[in-house]
Amino acid sequence: RTEEWRPIALEDSLFTELSQVPYVDQIFPVVQKASLLVNPKKDMFEGVQIQGFTTGNFEYFREFFSTNGGPIDGRYGCWISSKLAASLRLEIGDTAVLTVLKGQRGLPRLINTKIYGTYTSGLDEFDRQNVLMSDVDVRRLNGWNNDSVSAYIVHLNTPEQRSTLSAYWNALVPYDLQVSALESRHPAIFGWLALFDTNIVLVLAIVLIIALSNLITALLVLIIDRTRMIGMLKAMGAPNRMVLQVFQWLSLNILVKGLLIGNAVGLGLSALQQWFKWIQLDPSTYYIASAPIHFDWAWIIGANLAFILVAYFILLIPVRWIARLQPIQSIRFS
Structure with missing residues (x-):
């Protein structure tokens, strides 16, 4: 994981080495972008983090969520949480506006986004902050090439090995990258x-x-x-x-x-x-x-x-x- 404005791309050899470590189920690339989600009809907005996934990875994560809606078909389409939809009074099929910055000091851009579905993860903090979108669209918002990502999410077969593997991987990845276990990111849970x-x-x-x-x-x-x-x-x-x-x-x-x-x-x-x-x-x-x-x-x-x-x-x-x-x-x- 790096700063939002610094994309990363692991070398194929390193990615393969990380994938072959015992206890690893899958590794998912994710592209992120900070934004404001606006309901223009109600003049309401919330600060959110856009999470960009590939179609296959998105379907994998849907197994862990309570979802309602269909696949994202259009450009800049998204899924939002049921809590965020209720807060902004948005429904499936509505069009909202994403306000993003292009580059670290760029001017704000207004992007229309259609709501294709809603999800409930059960984690209140996650639901209030995250909008799910295609990784292709988020790369376009960031101005990145097709190999660039913001972070990699590692799903383990044996969750008890999180701390041990994070220390092991920190010794493998370049010095400017950081591997953190889920416990350090959500200590309250x-x-x-x-x-x-x-x-x-x-x-x-x-x-x-x-x-x-x-x-x-x-x-x-x-x-x-x-x-x-x-x-x-x-x-x-x-x-x-x-x-x-x-x-x-x-x-x-x-x-x-x-x-x-x-x-x-x-x-x-x-x-x-x-x-x-x-x-x-x-x-x-x-x-x-x-x-x-x-x-x-x-x-x-x-x-x-x-x-x-x-x-x-x-x-x-x-x-x-x-x-x-x-x-x-x-x-x-x-």
């Missing part, structure tokens, strides 16, 4: 996500403690209720190990039934949310329009098995109390 992850761990820990407490309580009630039976089994010669195993299996039976019911309810509600998105969120606060659901089956199965293992050993504590019961006292217990 990633700070919020980190806080959200912390809350998830805290909530899961609280749920685990409550669940184990309920299991121990249920098992103790079961042992107390069956105290006379325990005494009779011991009086008939049953060793402590056999009696312990009976209550271990009873505790596992309670645990597995609870997990089956809990998983059925939890996964069922999650599936309903994934299909119908009935829990809505404010995008300006949460950066998304609805609560997202992702089914990581390996994590779900692993969490269930881990909980069974932890609960089994925790439940050994009340079960061990059975070994201390004396047969005569147990039979007399009421």
